[in-house]
Amino acid sequence: MTDKIDKAPGPAAAQTPYEDIRAIPVRRYGRWVSGVVVVVLLGWLVYAFSQGNVMWGTVGDKLFDSSVLTGLWHTVLISVTAMLLGLVLGVLFAVMRLSKNPVTGAVAWLYIWFFRGTPVYVQLLMWFNLALIFQYLNLGPIYKNEMVDVMTPFVVALLGLGLNEGAYMAEIVRAGIQSVDEGQTEASHALGMTAGQTMRRVVLPQAMRVIIPPTGNEFINMLKTSSLVSVVQYVDLLRATSNIGANSGAVMEMLFVASAWYLILTSIFSVGQYYLERRFARGSLRSLPPTPWQRIKANLGTLRRPEVAR
Amino acid sequence: MTDFSKGAGSQPMVKAEGVHKSFGLAHILKGIDLEVAPREVFCLIGPSGSGKSTFLRCINHLEKINSGRLSVDGELVGYRQKGDKLYELKDREVAAKRRDIGMVFQRFNLFPHMTALENVMEAPVMVKRESKAVARERAQRLLDRVGLADKAQNYPSQLSGGQQQRVAIARALAMEPKLMLFDEPTSALDPELVGDVLDVMRGLAEDGMTMVVVTHEMGFAREVGDALVFMDDGVVVEAGNPRDVLTNPQHDRTRSFLSKVL
Ligand SMILES: Nc1ncnc2c1ncn2[C@@H]1O[C@H](COP(=O)(O)OP(=O)(O)OP(=O)(O)O)[C@@H](O)[C@H]1O
Ligand SMILES: [Mg+2]
Numbered sequence: 416m417t418d419k420i421d422k423a424p425g426p427a428a429a430q431t432p433y434e435d436i437r438a439i440p441v442r443r444y445g446r447w448v449s450g451v452v453v454v455v456l457l458g459w460l461v462y463a464f465s466q467g468n469v470m471w472g473t474v475g476d477k478l479f480d481s482s483v484l485t486g487l488w489h490t491v492l493i494s495v496t497a498m499l500l501g502l503v504l505g506v507l508f509a510v511m512r513l514s515k516n517p518v519t520g521a522v523a524w525l526y527i528w529f530f531r532g533t534p535v536y537v538q539l540l541m542w543f544n545l546a547l548i549f550q551y552l553n554l555g556p557i558y559k560n561e562m563v564d565v566m567t568p569f570v571v572a573l574l575g576l577g578l579n580e581g582a583y584m585a586e587i588v589r590a591g592i593q594s595v596d597e598g599q600t601e602a603s604h605a606l607g608m609t610a611g612q613t614m615r616r617v618v619l620p621q622a623m624r625v626i627i628p629p630t631g632n633e634f635i636n637m638l639k640t641s642s643l644v645s646v647v648q649y650v651d652l653l654r655a656t657s658n659i660g661a662n663s664g665a666v667m668e669m670l671f672v673a674s675a676w677y678l679i680l681t682s683i684f685s686v687g688q689y690y691l692e693r694r695f696a697r698g699s700l701r702s703l704p705p706t707p708w709q710r711i712k713a714n715l716g717t718l719r720r721p722e723v724a725r
Numbered sequence: 726m727t728d729f730s731k732g733a734g735s736q737p738m739v740k741a742e743g744v745h746k747s748f749g750l751a752h753i754l755k756g757i758d759l760e761v762a763p764r765e766v767f768c769l770i771g772p773s774g775s776g777k778s779t780f781l782r783c784i785n786h787l788e789k790i791n792s793g794r795l796s797v798d799g800e801l802v803g804y805r806q807k808g809d810k811l812y813e814l815k816d817r818e819v820a821a822k823r824r825d826i827g828m829v830f831q832r833f834n835l836f837p838h839m840t841a842l843e844n845v846m847e848a849p850v851m852v853k854r855e856s857k858a859v860a861r862e863r864a865q866r867l868l869d870r871v872g873l874a875d876k877a878q879n880y881p882s883q884l885s886g887g888q889q890q891r892v893a894i895a896r897a898l899a900m901e902p903k904l905m906l907f908d909e910p911t912s913a914l915d916p917e918l919v920g921d922v923l924d925v926m927r928g929l930a931e932d933g934m935t936m937v938v939v940t941h942e943m944g945f946a947r948e949v950g951d952a953l954v955f956m957d958d959g960v961v962v963e964a965g966n967p968r969d970v971l972t973n974p975q976h977d978r979t980r981s982f983l984s985k986v987l
Binding site for chain 2: 596598599601602603604605606607608609610612616617620621695697
């Protein structure tokens, strides 16, 4: 019955030759005008910089200057360690915030309230000046030292950035945990897993999918925010380049050098984030999207065998 | 195949005496009394909201009962009795007791970030500290048993509802439980997928597994069930042999419920 209907138009339709519609396309003058305006503005900008009093040679020379590279390393080091501290604190305070114990819940709330509610710049200065109010760090019989010795620029920077980050991460992790269906916890408990095992093996891996994208943003922010640590005498990328700039008079040139490195760092980590997100998407998508590299290979394949693509 | 009749002593596998459960002011279970014998397939039917799921969840202490006594294989659920005093069990002890009770949910609740095989291996490895090789071997065997040997490497999102539910059954069986709880295991399935899941359950029943099954599948209850309870509004209205209750209900409420679902 149905195959009659199906067969009739099938092959016939494929054979019918057709003629392309010939019509005068709409003239989109607006697009042309705006395109020209943007190109002119860009050209003007490039021209201005080429005519400006910029020693481009210095930018190239100083890009790999040893003190710049040391500063770069310090920026990466402080960003990564502060982010790790933030992650650990974030998970800890998120779990505390969600726990049934009202005391831990309140403590977590207080922590987030303070560290998210005050500028990180102010927090850095407070850690830096802690010795003004506590002369010694006294942990009873375990440890005692003068505060100025404990609070090296690195420690100050780590505490300042890490504790601030922890407050933001706590909220991100909490949202991630709450996004996981309650049935998952139930199924896990029903199998005899403890609360800790359930969190580690079932809830957090699923929460990751929600946690990672904003965490990537946090990390890129951290790379840039870490430039504040120069106020606490930590010689990061910005401080290292500014030092050279101040001594040689090449102020703008050295800021270009710093910007170039910041751009390179953030670009590298954006790529890393893409692969991380892909890894934690396992199971939530029927098939994972191809990596850019796989996409290139696939395209090369079709280029070589165009008949397959048709 | 496998003999599941563990600890098949004379005492009931599940015994409920005057079990009450409230959520805040809502009184959900109003004095449930029932006994499930070892190797028995015990079916629980009743209208939506009558408290069937709640009772099932009390059996493995996902919910705490407010009053009465509930025991599994002779041991109180969630408490330990010393003299005439009751002591609440620690979280760890509650978890340990749940190992012996498998549960299958209406919405499967498979772990979406693990493959079918990993889902089945997870609890034996994490809870029983079994070696991965042993756990994997058993998981393969169980997936084979539920007819999914070739889907071991699939993630839940790549399986049909019926296949997911059969993986969920395999996952519960991996802990070698002495009691299996099923909460409407086929209600979320397309009609043509129901049969596969019921077949697996029928196989379990033949191998002597003690099962408490909340279901709307009256055919299954009649063929496989050894006992049936009709619950309404938090009380047991009628209990008995499934064939008797389904064909010749004694209470009006049972009759009107059956007339709607049959
Ligand atoms: N955690 C909870 N908090 C408050 N009320 C609850 C909770 N769990 C269940 N209830 C209530 O208890 C009653 C019984 O629920 P239950 O899930 O046991 O019903 P059921 O018999 O399984 O129904 P169904 O056939 O629809 O699954 C319902 O009115 C429900 O709203
Ligand atoms: Mg229910």
